[in-house]
Amino acid sequence: MTPDEYCQDKAASSGSSFYSSFRFLPKDKRRAITALYAFCREVDDVVDECTDVAVARTSLNWWRTQVAAIYQGKPQHPVCIALVPVVKQFNMAQEHLLEIIDGMEMDLEHARYQDFKSLQLYCYRVASVVGLLSVEIFGYSNRQTLKYAHDLGIAFQLTNIIRDVGEDARRNRIYLPMDEMQQFNVTAADILNARETENFQKLMTFQIERAQRFYDQALAQLPSEDRKSQRTSLIMAAIYRATLIEVTTSGCHVLKERVSLTPTYKLWLAFITWLKN
DSSP states (O other): HHHHHHHHHHHHTTHHHHHHHHHTSSSHHHHHHHHHHHHHHHHHHHHHHOOOOHHHHHHHHHHHHHHHHHHHHHOOSSSHHHHHHHHHHTOOOHHHHOOOOOOOOHHOOOOOOHHHHHHHHHHIIIIIHHHHHHHHHOSSSSTTHHHHHHHHHHHHHHHHHHHTHHHHTTTTOOOOOOOHHHHTTHOOOOOOHHOOHHHHHHHHHHHHHHHHHHHHHHHHHHGGGGGTTTHHHHHHHEEEEEHHHHHTTSSOOTTTTTOOOOHHHHHHHHHHHHHOO
């Protein structure tokens, strides 16, 4: 198996909404974004699949050495080998790849977030930075597009948090800001024990409205001259926003079930968005 084939398998097996948008890209950009996404999956899996915090930290530190090796042209891991030509062709900053690892490491340090400011740093590292790297692959002519990518990344991660409240709780993680939970009289015990109270519904409505504001803010910042080059990210936005709408229309039962869109619906959204832009 070649490094590119490894990345392809890693991305495809995730079943992510991101992967649904890649197929519309030209071959070189599809290869690049698939390698980047595979990298994100690998370092995320370190945290999600390793139960020993010390071992997980050691693994993440090893990935940091692999990032350094990418820029020296001598990595060992197939994902990093695949990234060697990508970082050169698309001018991807080493510090951004390292920031993604820093974001994943936050999951080893924090099972709770006191306020939105601290949560936003996490969202920036694990999502906005990926957006900034993706923009380099997709291409842009107006630097305003970087602000679009930043805010869209926040919107994506907030959507993930909203969708996965129950799944995260089963790992003893709560990404909803603690001060906002207090504001709506929702306790950690409510979430950990899947108690979908009226107050919880109000809290989730508050979270959804904020995520929608980030989508609106991001899309308003995308310059018209870069809409065509950013069609892939617009496809991602359409799919993620549809997921957020599905959470709302299904009654926000995120503590007990995980909302997902069918592959056919994702493909339809991708096709329609591509045609519109």
